[in-house]
Amino acid sequence: MIRLIPRTQPSKAMIFLSPLLALTLTAVTAFFIFVFILTDIEVSSVFYTLFVEPLIDTYYISELLVKAAPLIMIALGLSIGFRAGVWNIGAEGQYVIGGITGGAVGLYFYNVEGFWLIPLMSLAAILGGMFYAGIAAFLKTKYQVNEILVTLMLTYVAVLFLSAMLQGPMRNPSGFNFPESRPFHDSALLPIIWQGTRLNIGLIIAVILSFVTWFGIKRHLSGLQIKITGSAPRAAKFAGFDDKKTIWFALLISGGVAGLAGLFEVIGPAGQITPGLPQFYGFTAIIVAFMSRLHPIAIIFSALLIALTYLGGENVQIYYNLPSSITNIFQGMLLFYFLACDVLIQYKIVFFKTIRQKL
Amino acid sequence: MKYQLEIQNITKSYGDLKANDDISLSIKPASIHALLGENGAGKSTLVKVIYGSLQADSGQMQWCGEGYSPKSPFEAREQGIAMVFQHFSLFESLTVAENIILGLDDIGLDTDFTEQIIKYSKQYGLDINPQQVVGDLSVGARQRVEIIRCLMQNPKLLIMDEPTSVLTPQEVTDLFITLRKLAEDGCAILYISHKLEEVRQLCSEATILRGGQLVQNCNPQDHNKQELAEMMIGKKLVQLARSNITTGQDIFSINNLSRKSEDMFGVDLHDISLTIKQGSIVGIAGVAGNGQDELMELLIGEVEAPADSLIFKGEDVGRLNPHQRRQLSMFFIPEERLGHGAVPDMGLHENMLLSRPQKSEMTNYGVINWQNVEKLTQQVIDDFKVQTQSSKMLAKSLSGGNLQKFMVGRELIQNPELLIVSQPTWGVDAGSENNIHQSLIALADQGSAILIISQDLDEILTLCEQVHVLSEGSLSAAVDMEDNGLEKISNLMVGSEKQ
Numbered sequence: 001m002i003r004l005i006p007r008t009q010p011s012k013a014m015i016f017l018s019p020l021l022a023l024t025l026t027a028v029t030a031f032f033i034f035v036f037i038l039t040d041i042e043v044s045s046v047f048y049t050l051f052v053e054p055l056i057d058t059y060y061i062s063e064l065l066v067k068a069a070p071l072i073m074i075a076l077g078l079s080i081g082f083r084a085g086v087w088n089i090g091a092e093g094q095y096v097i098g099g100i101t102g103g104a105v106g107l108y109f110y111n112v113e114g115f116w117l118i119p120l121m122s123l124a125a126i127l128g129g130m131f132y133a134g135i136a137a138f139l140k141t142k143y144q145v146n147e148i149l150v151t152l153m154l155t156y157v158a159v160l161f162l163s164a165m166l167q168g169p170m171r172n173p174s175g176f177n178f179p180e181s182r183p184f185h186d187s188a189l190l191p192i193i194w195q196g197t198r199l200n201i202g203l204i205i206a207v208i209l210s211f212v213t214w215f216g217i218k219r220h221l222s223g224l225q226i227k228i229t230g231s232a233p234r235a236a237k238f239a240g241f242d243d244k245k246t247i248w249f250a251l252l253i254s255g256g257v258a259g260l261a262g263l264f265e266v267i268g269p270a271g272q273i274t275p276g277l278p279q280f281y282g283f284t285a286i287i288v289a290f291m292s293r294l295h296p297i298a299i300i301f302s303a304l305l306i307a308l309t310y311l312g313g314e315n316v317q318i319y320y321n322l323p324s325s326i327t328n329i330f331q332g333m334l335l336f337y338f339l340a341c342d343v344l345i346q347y348k349i350v351f352f353k354t355i356r357q358k359l
Numbered sequence: 360m361k362y363q364l365e366i367q368n369i370t371k372s373y374g375d376l377k378a379n380d381d382i383s384l385s386i387k388p389a390s391i392h393a394l395l396g397e398n399g400a401g402k403s404t405l406v407k408v409i410y411g412s413l414q415a416d417s418g419q420m421q422w423c424g425e426g427y428s429p430k431s432p433f434e435a436r437e438q439g440i441a442m443v444f445q446h447f448s449l450f451e452s453l454t455v456a457e458n459i460i461l462g463l464d465d466i467g468l469d470t471d472f473t474e475q476i477i478k479y480s481k482q483y484g485l486d487i488n489p490q491q492v493v494g495d496l497s498v499g500a501r502q503r504v505e506i507i508r509c510l511m512q513n514p515k516l517l518i519m520d521e522p523t524s525v526l527t528p529q530e531v532t533d534l535f536i537t538l539r540k541l542a543e544d545g546c547a548i549l550y551i552s553h554k555l556e557e558v559r560q561l562c563s564e565a566t567i568l569r570g571g572q573l574v575q576n577c578n579p580q581d582h583n584k585q586e587l588a589e590m591m592i593g594k595k596l597v598q599l600a601r602s603n604i605t606t607g608q609d610i611f612s613i614n615n616l617s618r619k620s621e622d623m624f625g626v627d628l629h630d631i632s633l634t635i636k637q638g639s640i641v642g643i644a645g646v647a648g649n650g651q652d653e654l655m656e657l658l659i660g661e662v663e664a665p666a667d668s669l670i671f672k673g674e675d676v677g678r679l680n681p682h683q684r685r686q687l688s689m690f691f692i693p694e695e696r697l698g699h700g701a702v703p704d705m706g707l708h709e710n711m712l713l714s715r716p717q718k719s720e721m722t723n724y725g726v727i728n729w730q731n732v733e734k735l736t737q738q739v740i741d742d743f744k745v746q747t748q749s750s751k752m753l754a755k756s757l758s759g760g761n762l763q764k765f766m767v768g769r770e771l772i773q774n775p776e777l778l779i780v781s782q783p784t785w786g787v788d789a790g791s792e793n794n795i796h797q798s799l800i801a802l803a804d805q806g807s808a809i810l811i812i813s814q815d816l817d818e819i820l821t822l823c824e825q826v827h828v829l830s831e832g833s834l835s836a837a838v839d840m841e842d843n844g845l846e847k848i849s850n851l852m853v854g855s856e857k858q
Contacts, residue, residue: 008756221725224712232702237661238693239713240682 004347014345019291021344022337029333041320049319050312050330062197064307066269070095070261071303072206074285076213077254079294083217085230086250088136090151091258092282093158094129098259099266100158100165101128103181103273106188106266107170113187121188121267122260129259130252132158137251141244147251159278166275181273190268202264206300209257213296226250258282284310287335293342306331361424363388363516363547364409364440369418371404377571378404379415384566384576386516391538391548393558393579395591396568397788398759402551405568406518409549410442411435423515441509442518447501451494455504458493462508472511479510483537498646499530506537517541518549523557527646528816528849535561553789555579555587556817569593592790599796599821602804606824607637610808611689611777616668618657626650628657631834633827635777635808640799642823643812643834646852650832651812652694655781658810659691660684671777685716690775692766694782694812696759700766703755707747707765708736710754714769735772743768744794760791767795771802778802781812796822816848828852 027047034043054060074091081088088094102125109117132154139145166179175182190200217223229236229246236243261281266273288306292298313327362385371379379401386392396402407413409420411429420427422438429435432442449458456473476489485503493501502522509517519538523531538548538561552558558565559579567574567590574590588596616631628650635641645651656662657677658669664677676684681691691714697703701710711732715721720731736750743764747757754762763784770778783799784792799822803809812829813819819826826844828835828851835851838844 219727219729221712221722221727224709224727227705227709228702228713231704232698234661234695234699235702235713238659238681238691238699240660240680240685242680 001351003350004343005350007346007348010345011348018341018344019338022334022341025337025341026330026333029337030330033329038320046316046320046322049315051308053315054308054311059197060311062194062199064304064311065203066198066200067307067310068300068303069200069203069206069268070265070281071285071288071306072299073202073209073261073264074254074258074282075288075292075299075303076206076209076296077257078285079289079292079296079299080213080217080226081250081254082289083230083294084226084246084250085233086247087148088133088151088251088254089148089286090133090136090153090155090158090282091254091285092278092280093151093155094132094255094258095262095265095282096155096158096162096278097132097262098125098129098256099262099273099277100162100170101125102259102263103184103266104170106184107181107273109188110182110185113185115187117188118190118267121263125259125263126256127259129255129257129262131255132259133251133255134248137248140251141247147247155282162273162277163275166273170273172272179275183272184267188267189271190264198269200264200268202261202268205264210296210300217296222249258285284331287331291335291338305334309334361388362386362421363390363423364427364549365421366405366409367419367421369405369408369415369420371408371413371415379408380571381418382568382573383418384573386547386549387564388515388547389542389545390564391542391550391562393562393565394549394551394568395553395555395558395565395579395587397553397591397790398786399570399788400568400591401571402568403520404571406442406520406549406551409435410440410518436512439513439515440518441512441514441516443502443505443509443520443522445520445522445524447505449493449501449504451492453493454489455487455491455493455496456489458504459489459508459511463511475511476507479507483510483540484533485537486533498525498648499527499533502526502534510541514546516547516549518551520551521553522550523552523554525647525814527852528845529853531557553591554817555584555591559584559587567591588789592788594790596789596793597797599793599800601640601800604638604803604824605806606639607806609634610637610672611635611810612670613658614668614670616654616657616664618653618662618665620653626653626832628653628832633810633834635810635825637776637808638803638806639825640803640809640811640823641825641827642819643810643827643829644816644819644848644852645812645814645829647814649829651781651814651829653832654829655691655693655779655812658779659693682715685714685773688716688773688776690714690770690773690778692770692778692780692783694785696762696766697755701754701762704753706751706753707740707745707757708733708750710765711736711739711769714773716773739765739768739772742772743798758788760787763787764791764794767798771798774805775802775807777808777810779810779812782814783811784813784815784818792818816845820845 031043034046038046054064074095078088078091102121105121105124135154136147136150139150140147166181170181172180172182190202192200193204225241225246228239229241229243233243265277284306288299288302291302309327309330313330316322316326317324364386367383369379369382382405394402404413408415411432411434456476459476460472473489479485480487485507487500487503487507493504522534526534542548550562562579565579566576569591579587585596612634613631616628618628620627626649657664660679660681666677667675669677671687671689676687693700712721721728721735733750740747740750745765745768746761783795799809811819811823826838826840826848828838828848830851838847
């Protein structure tokens with residue numbers, strides 16, 4: 001018989017071993033799934049396409065980093081909220097709105113160039129995302145409306161709003177009626193940092209933000225405030241921290257960063273606003289945040305891992321005609337095993353030789 | 360002679376920890392036997408073994424001279440052992456009679472027990488109305504329901520776990536009458552407590568445990584309170600006394616503070632007034648649930664108080680948040696340690712930052728200087744004898760007494776001009792209690808004012824010069840302690856007298 005016994009102290013070894021164990025278990029489970037569903041294809045070559053190919057080809061590596069950047073940014077914002085017990089599930093919506101508001105500024109200046117343009121667009125995107133998340137903050141602090149519902153529902157509103165804008169005011173006048181915006185000109189596009197690829201400065205900003213967040217959480221009172229509000233709300237009150245301010249802070253930060261990530265997608269890889277802007281980054285970032293145990297630096301690594309499942313999943317779709325849900329299966333399994341294995345940090349498994357008599 | 364219950368060499372371990380190490384004791388029929396010890400001394404473990412909810416690793420028990428090793432509480436009850444727990448297990452929405460019936464093993468639901476309940480109630484002075492809903496009863500009355508429930512099984516041994524910790528002095532007196540009567544009628548009682556005065560009054564035999572081991576079996580009446588306490592904690596206690604009570608000007612006053620509770624089960628506060636002078640210790644006595652929590656929230660600043668109801672050093676502080684109040688040198692120690700005064704999953708050094716003055720070496724424009732924080736935490740640990748492996752240990756890993764010493768130290772190190780503390784020694788071992796009381800007295804001797812809200816009347820009487828009583832949300836005037844002070848306090852606590 002197997003039982004979980006609480007450890008007296010969290011296991012240091014398990015903090016590092018648990019992700020490796022989770023990866024192993026994911027791979028093993030995936031192996032069995034493939035053996036089960038694939039009859040005429042070599043399972044090992046599918047694995048190769050999924051996990052190895054994206055890592056040995058420069059094009060794929062650059063694409064990996066392109067996908068990781070928005071995931072890092074959004075997950076950072078979310079992790080702050082999650083630490084405080086504020087559950088922003090609708091980063092996808094804030095991401096779309098940020099893309100629209102930031103992009104709108106770029107479109108307004110479609111014939112003007114200047115170094116100030118990207119900062120201005122970024123500001124508009126951040127404010128757009130903040131406003132959108134702020135709706136949830138307002139409703140929660142004023143009327144105790146659950147932020148999970150508000151942020152999630154507003155995501156669908158944002159996606160519909162995007163399509164309305166692309167059918168109407170934002171449609172490219174010379175775009176043959178496709179629901180797409182004008183392409184942005186060079187001074188409105190993010191500088192490329194790896195020539196010949198789509199990798200732009202967004203990745204650098206994402207990594208810098210990780211370190212800034214890490215500093216804030218470790219060394220600033222606001223980080224402590226968020227942590228205390230999340231784990232012991234009464235103690236937060238005792239310390240004199242205003243819980244409403246914490247809610248506003250968490251939602252505005254996560255909304256603002258998600259908005260910026262949306263803009264970076266628009267003026268990065270996409271180069272224009274398209275109906276394809278929502279790519280589930282906002283939802284996937286939730287997985288990224290939890291896989292990293294809400295740690296700002298670890299978020300970089302879990303974002304890379306998740307980005308790998310995106311690319312690998314696309315590859316096996318193309319080469320082996322497998323369904324696109326392969327990607328989701330992998331992301332789901334990763335999150336499941338990561339969370340499950342983390343139990344071993346606080347608990348140890350004990351095997352009993354004999355079954356204890358029940359009372 | 361034949362003992363009711365004999366325990367021989369019981370040992371029970373949890374992992375490496377020996378909760379009971381070779382413990383023996385014998386309970387005579389119809390006697391009241393005390394089981395004394397601090398938190399963690401092994402009292403609960405021993406009782407669980409007797410009551411069948413735990414099985415000992417080694418050792419034997421004899422019940423009426425015959426071998427006894429219950430596998431479950433059900434078997435223990437069959438033998439005639441009943442237990443009243445510290446935390447009651449009653450259904451609030453049901454009547455007294457229904458609760459009693461539900462507590463019985465193996466009985467049809469249609470039987471009417473009302474008469475039997477009334478019989479026991481009369482016989483043992485357990486004043487109770489079987490038709491009343493338990494939710495409306497006071498804590499003392501609920502305890503009486505639990506006792507009657509036990510008596511329905513005609514027990515030969517009744518185990519009482521810390522029965523007086525929730526009672527008023529009058530209720531304690533009544534309980535003792537009941538217990539003596541029960542013993543006379545042949546029911547032995549195992550009385551678990553750490554309150555020495557009670558044990559000396561009530562019990563003719565006592566078993567003292569410390570750290571899982573048997574210290575002594577003795578007659579508590581042969582020893583004074585000090586000796587018993589020292590046996591219990593294993594070291595000498597410091598005698599408490601204020602060296603110089605020199606009170607200065609009024610520093611803090613509560614003026615006609617009223618507040619309706621927002622919580623459905625909360626207590627409304629009515630017209631509370633109180634003044635504290637520099638250098639004095641003022642106590643608010645009262646049974647829990649009479650508005651202490653609501654008052655404390657207002658005093659800490661977690662809830663805003665009406666204008667001009669809280670005046671500190673001439674300033675209206677009612678609208679300030681706790682942090683702002685600390686800047687004026689008001690500091691607080693709430694009753695609840697884990698989750699209120701400290702965050703369970705954070706280290707002591709992080710918990711240090713919950714209570715911080717504006718100008719402190721701990722933070723600079725919001726940036727935390729962890730080196731200084733740790734230095735200060737270490738200072739608290741050293742000065743207040745907090746037993747912990749390091750300043751980074753999680754708050755939840757400390758024992759209640761040690762965490763309380765840390766929390767007291769955290770506030771005292773700021774040299775508060777006013778310290779407001781609720782239940783300073785609740786659930787704390789006698790050694791730590793003694794330390795904490797010493798620290799509070801030392802603070803007042805320096806000229807600081809202290810307000811203590813406590814259910815522990817002994818504590819209030821030891822420390823405070825001025826005593827008020829909180830009852831049903833109203834605060835009495837200061838009680839004149841000359842001339843039957845204790846009786847007046849007792850009456851005020853049950854609300855039968857207004858001064």
